[in-house]
Amino acid sequence: MSIREIAEKTLNAAMAAGADEAEIFVREHREFQTTVRMGEIETLKEAESKSLALRVYKNRCKAVVDSSDFRPEKLEKLAGEAVGLAGVTAPDDFHRLPEPELYADTWPDLDLLDPQEAPSTEKRIAMAHRAESAAMEVDDRIDNSMGGNFAQSHGDMLIMTSNGFTGGYPFSVYSLSAVPVAKDSKGDRSRDFWFTRALHAEDLMDADEVGHRAAERALRMCDARRAATGEVPVIFEANAASRLVAMLFGCISGSAVWRKQSYLGDRLGEQIASEKISIVDDPLRPRGLGSQPFDSEGILAKALRVVDGGKLAHFMHDLESSRRLNQPVTGHGSWGGGVAASNLYVENGEGTLADLIAGVDRGLLVTGYMGSGFNTVSGNWSQGVEGLWIEGGKVAYPVKGATIAGHFDAVLKGIDAVAGDLDFSLGTKIAPSLRVISMTVSGE
Template sequence: MTQAFDAAAQQALLETRAQMALELARRLGADACEVGASVDQGVGVSVREGEVETVELSRDQGIAVTVYLGSRKGSASSTDAGEASIRAVVEKAIAIARHTGEDPAAGLADAELMATELPDLDVHHPWPLSTEEAIELALACESAGRQRPGIRSSDGASLSSGEGVRVYANSHGFLGSQRGSRHSLSCMLIAGDEGGMQRDYDYSSARNPRDLLAPEKVGESAAERTLRRLGARRPATGRMPVLFDPTLASGLVGSLMGAIAGGALYRQASFLCDRLGEPLFPEWFSLQERPMEVGAMASSPFDGDGVQTRDNVFIENGRLASYMLSAYSARRLGMQTTGNAGGARNLRIEAPLASREELLARMGCGVLVTELMGQGVNAVTGDYSRGAAGFWVENGEIQYPVEEFTIAGNLEAMFKGLSGIGSDTDTRGSIHTGSWLIGEMTVAGG
């Protein structure tokens, strides 16, 4: 069994250590300082073919200190949050700052922007799970999938459960801390017929272990997804509609957020530079961030700068309404932070939704993509090209599985060509979305 994790005690200890680092930096001459500290503990097990493959008990901690000498910045970190280590980290950060160049944008976020509302967002749900219990759950998951006719073997099932505490403090007097947990269960299976072998997987993930799918359901779903890929062939080549499965549609949202992130914008490394207010999507599409959503996967009342998080609207009625900015990137761009140091938290789409069947009928003939390979997204130009697998669709009906083809387009054209959002919303991550139907892309098959 894992060593007991006293989250309250760990939180109090990290808060004390963070304040210790701030006071030491002040005494050593820093004009400003910020500290991030965390500790995480978890258990992870994996099984394969009915046998235990790995058991991992983890405990990680760290502290990072950034000091400012005027507009000079120095950062240092350590995996040891002990008192001696903290002093060494602070001294190293100050030594680095003395030798760095001046950066007018460097510094803490403005004091008046610090978070003052720090509610409990219900993101900490420990799971008192022994390694024996974790193994039993993983074995049950794999067994349920392996029992399906047509499944030849297993690539394994795994379960992970972890909780932790993170603390952020700075010399404005801000101190914020949050406890959190995350649990997941997954299974990958292999099926085969005279045409060859196929593999696929499924998983369940949640803050609260009670929200996980039953192990048997995860295994059965993994088997179903694997079996339906048997008999795959290459699709025809041409320009046609493409329907992205929800698990992949979230990646399109991620590409959008990367393009409107402050770091990409001030480096002129985005195809969406200087595009605020311009139409990018159909008018019926809006995209919002809800960081204070209770119990969600990425909820937090403060960002990585200590700034109060808030609901943001990034796409409003199809138009680019806001960039995603930290205090530093905002200064580089002559703008105001959006409370997004560390990224976006809980992205939600507002749009009319259609069933999977409606979207297939709307596309007529094309491909439903359920797997993507490679990293073929150019953030500077928006060009998009990925290897893919999925299903061929004719007359609005799935005909057979397809593989070994590529889909290509340009993100801006794909966004403008979005013709439908599915009601099959995937809620397992911080981006909630259903399937995306893109009106036309280039498909290169056999």
């Protein structure tokens, strides 16, 4: 059965079983992944699979079923079970499909599928091999590796609702990475990685470049020391600054707000960050890693400026949270439940990471994280990091085993410099390099 047939059959079965309303999401994809380690194939994985999620509403009661079992008789049974389950839940006025006028009726082609034929299996293995060997060739201190990895996924998805929306689109995504391990002068191992990810194979960074960057990152962490404990300026290189965007997202998601799980819950319209910070969610970037023409609820996607000059302009909503908070829909529904961003980014400032470093007499450049220690409810943040110590406006030596801590409100308001190095290939929640005027660094 095609995904459209599966969607129609299951949705019809749910309505026939007594649902008032129903919506279904069906996805199929073909995935491939290979790791080449020390020049030899270590793993090669390939598979085609489908997944289905069905939501049903009956008397304003909701139930959800997920399945990987696509035997036709089971689909009908599943739909019936879903309707039965809805009888268990309590009625909730917010549990119903979107009003049909909210649905997207036309949408742009965002170039989410690579039209070129995918590289051959041999070429894919060769790319993983190349990324690893490029890293190994950089320096003799790199004497081991956790491999080069190539992955790709091609698929198609469809959303169908009982009140008139049907929409879907095909997609592709490729990624390539290398994880070299270096041995420093004391015999300690230092591991780091670099990656590239793109919807079209032609947009991937060259395999040599991936390997070289990974090697440079592993090498610069050799002979790392402990950091001194104290309050100093902290710079986040672009790759690490992404974490701050992800943390902020957790606090401006409507789902966290109505559940009172965000310290920003009653701060709409207020200054929540330095005036240098403006944040946009843009689902419509062609070939964007997080792009989508409509969200999982069928609502037309549009760009939204969530933070403007440090002021919190909007929360991001799925239908339920916009209804509960009586705020406009923003098109951020997700099938996992809750709110999802698309391409959420801090707008570029000026200058380079080097300019940010030059402005610091004594401080820390954060290049990577360990663990996660952010409390969205209170805003407290304590985080394991690694990075480079800065002395006199220059990188002095690598540091490990340090933490940074502070209240997230003070961190966001304390951003005194934003570089112009935003890179959309780094992910779906991203920022240029940022400098925070002071945080507590804990080490020795």
